[in-house]
Amino acid sequence: MAKVFVVTSGKGGVGKTTITANVGCALAKMGDRVCLIDADIGLKNLDVVLGVENRIVYTIIDVVNGNVSPKEALVRHKILKNLFLLPASQIATKEMVSPDDMKRIVKELSKDFDYILIDSPAGIERGFRNAASPAEAALVVTTPEIPSISDADRVVGLLENFGYSDDDIKVIINRIKPKMVKKGDMLSKEDIESILALEIVGAIPDSEEVIAATNRGVPIVLDGTYITKNYENIAQRIRGEEVPLEEDLKSSPNKGLLSFFKNLFGRKG
Numbered sequence: 001m002a003k004v005f006v007v008t009s010g011k012g013g014v015g016k017t018t019i020t021a022n023v024g025c026a027l028a029k030m031g032d033r034v035c036l037i038d039a040d041i042g043l044k045n046l047d048v049v050l051g052v053e054n055r056i057v058y059t060i061i062d063v064v065n066g067n068v069s070p071k072e073a074l075v076r077h078k079i080l081k082n083l084f085l086l087p088a089s090q091i092a093t094k095e096m097v098s099p100d101d102m103k104r105i106v107k108e109l110s111k112d113f114d115y116i117l118i119d120s121p122a123g124i125e126r127g128f129r130n131a132a133s134p135a136e137a138a139l140v141v142t143t144p145e146i147p148s149i150s151d152a153d154r155v156v157g158l159l160e161n162f163g164y165s166d167d168d169i170k171v172i173i174n175r176i177k178p179k180m181v182k183k184g185d186m187l188s189k190e191d192i193e194s195i196l197a198l199e200i201v202g203a204i205p206d207s208e209e210v211i212a213a214t215n216r217g218v219p220i221v222l223d224g225t226y227i228t229k230n231y232e233n234i235a236q237r238i239r240g241e242e243v244p245l246e247e248d249l250k251s252s253p254n255k256g257l258l259s260f261f262k263n264l265f266g267r268k269g
């Protein structure tokens with residue numbers, strides 16, 4: 001049976017779709033059978049980031065309506081043959097899918113995959129419930145700014161109401177900017193601690209290359225630049241391998257990042 005994760009956040013635009021695509025690719029590269037489910041309809045949909053938008057025949061709405069089975073609606077990645085996407089529909093609204101539909105779909109797909117990652121919309125509405133209810137673990141994405149952290153904290157509260165235990169909720173810090181660290185635009189101790197009460201499974205620097213890769217429709221994990229390792233580290237941690245968080249620094253030439261981490265860890269212990 002697949003291990004099912006929801007990738008979620010409080011604020012939009014923090015990198016959920018990018019992370020879903022790249023961690024999915026990294027897991028698939030390691031040989032796992034991976035299914036990504038797009039539970040969000042946004043500007044940069046999962047299909048576009050994966051570069052499979054022209055291959056979509058059916059969407060999740062066809063599955064909900066009973067036109068096709070979940071498996072029949074899957075789109076296979078061009079390069080990674082063990083990576084599949086269940087696409088969102090561009091014309092449907094979130095109200096056309098219910099949490100029970102999602103649970104049924106995920107249960108059926110679970111048999112054929114090692115990992116299922118569900119890309120969630122931001123916020124706390126129906127779309128979030130659809131994405132969170134069929135999963136057993138959550139990756140909460142936040143940027144290191146205070147508004148993003150407090151929104152993430154709110155989502156953590158919601159996930160707990162859904163029955164997620166603290167062990168099932170992991171945090172990824174995305175778009176860390178060395179300049180921000182220097183300017184003193186740091187999080188308050190309380191904000192950091194409220195997040196650090198949970199395990200951090202990834203720290204990703206802000207990188208122009210991520211944006212360029214998104215625009216090309218080639219997940220950066222398939223490109224082999226320095227930031228690739230950050231997504232691979234997350235994939236390894238998801239698989240239960242011990243990869244110290246300090247490893248996430250090694251990919252980056254930025255000194256500022258190092259001080260950011262020292263600050264983070266220094267306060268913790």
Ligand SMILES: Nc1ncnc2c1ncn2[C@@H]1O[C@H](COP(=O)(O)OP(=O)(O)O)[C@@H](O)[C@H]1O
Pocket residue numbers: 009011012013014015016017018019042044174175176204205206207208210211212214
């Ligand atoms: N580490 C990063 N560095 C720079 N840009 C990033 C990074 N991660 C994501 N982005 C960019 O941020 C924007 C929003 O990312 P996206 O994954 O669509 O967020 P979400 O799904 O949370 O709305 C995209 O243009 C994406 O390329």
Ligand SMILES: [Mg+2]
Pocket residue numbers: 016017018040042044119120
């Ligand atoms: Mg998104």
